[in-house]
Amino acid sequence: MQQILVHARLFDGNQFHAGKAVILDGGIIGDIVDRPKSIGGFEPYDLTGLVLAPGFVDTQVNGGGGAMLNGGTTLEGLETIADAHRAHGTTSMLPTLISDRWQSMEHVASLISRAHRSWGENNSLSAIKGVHFEGPYVNPVRKGVHDEDVIRPVDEGALDLLTHPDLGVRVITVAPEKVGSHFIAELTRRGGIVCAGHTAGSYQDMLPALRNGLRGFTHLFNAMSPLESREPGVVGAALDDEDTWCGLIVDGFHVHPASMRLALKTKAKGKIMLVTDAMASVGARNKSFDLHGERIYAQDGQCRTEDGVLAGSDLDMMTAVRNAVELLGLPISEALRMASRYPAAFMRMDTSIGSIAPGFAADLVAFDPTTWTVRHSWINGYHRAH
CATH class of the missing domain: 3.20.20.140 (Metal-dependent hydrolases)
Structure with missing residues (x-):
């Protein structure tokens, strides 16, 4: 099942975005889309209050x-x-x-x-x-x-x-x-x-x-x-x-x-x-x-x-x-x-890691910007809560 990461303040490696969702397709980033009203068919992660950034x-x-x-x-x-x-x-x-x-x-x-x-x-x-x-x-x-x-x-x-x-x-x-x-x-x-x-x-x-x-x-x-x-x-x-x-x-x-x-x-x-x-x-x-x-x-x-x-x-x-x-x-x-x-x-790896963009590795971090603590991480699409 694809994962969808919603309600975060997204930093894609270049700039911040509001109202966006990130779709993970296995070990890669599938797409960045406007936040959908329905998330059926996805494994959802609600990241309200967190910054989602490249790992x-x-x-x-x-x-x-x-x-x-x-x-x-x-x-x-x-x-x-x-x-x-x-x-x-x-x-x-x-x-x-x-x-x-x-x-x-x-x-x-x-x-x-x-x-x-x-x-x-x-x-x-x-x-x-x-x-x-x-x-x-x-x-x-x-x-x-x-x-x-x-x-x-x-x-x-x-x-x-x-x-x-x-x-x-x-x-x-x-x-x-x-x-x-x-x-x-x-x-x-x-x-x-x-x-x-x-x-x-x-x-x-x-x-x-x-x-x-x-x-x-x-x-x-x-x-x-x-x-x-x-x-x-x-x-x-x-x-x-x-x-x-x-x-x-x-x-x-x-x-x-x-x-x-x-x-x-x-x-x-x-x-x-x-x-x-x-x-x-x-x-x-x-x-x-x-x-x-x-x-x-x-x-x-x-x-x-x-x-x-x-x-x-x-x-x-x-x-x-x-x-x-x-x-x-x-x-x-x-x-x-x-x-x-x-x-x-x-490291000569900036075409695969370091940004959140379609085709990049699904390596991400979600953290609380008020306490500077990591709440979630993904490596190759594998999720871990912290």
Whole structure:
């Protein structure tokens, strides 16, 4: 039976609509129609008082529900992560492996490949659109919480592992000054999406990387050389370039709201996307966890080591949307685009996800705009109430 979603305030990824209904035909959006007087023949969902929007797309998810991608997680652990973020509106995500040993990278690649083989059979795993390898080919000077013992030069076989087509969308964060532009060019040629992050490079270091396919900057401002008067740094290169995307952790802790507002005024429109950089604590009762043998604590919305170093975030995408509105003063429409349409474009998937339109995947979220809580989600047309 087809589903019909009625009485919501519809945001289609571009603009808001009133008096519209969305018809889901299996795993795709069938049509957007004027609200019918009769809904016979449909499975109806009354979304009175809710905003219906494209499901959120998060390109940087380290963990959730008590599970981390690092640490040899299983397929069940991957499902736990996806479920934890689905409850906060994320219907597409890239599980993210923080710098780790080669054996862990191989394990994660195998895990993502297995998740793709079950795509469509399990609606939670269907949220897994690929993988994000954040390191280990980064600069220890800007390592953040990454384990310096595993940061290293490029491994033999890295190109094949990082760009294997069975992995779906493949995002690779590197320090361009450490790996060189040839490596970036080859990753790009093989279908990888290369980002600069955890980098101490200069503005000049970024220029050959940009010419050779660099597509984005991982968590803008964090773990990269800053913008200064005579050395624009990586931040300057990111804001100056019109073609690349920047992820932004809008939790109020990673970046000052004024810096974020300046970035939004400077960067080309549509090129800044919300990311969570979420850790295991999101959606978990236990707010502490291990990363590379170090205990991380989530408190008051922050994840930190015992020494006080920021270690990812305790942020979810619904809260990121709220913060974009309340901290940054953005219209809710732009905040929603930053959570869906813009990251979908970054992932080269904006013809199938990130909008509510006929033929697009039936990946949607319905939330209460007064409390910023998710009430319903759909992934490939599979509904879940929250």
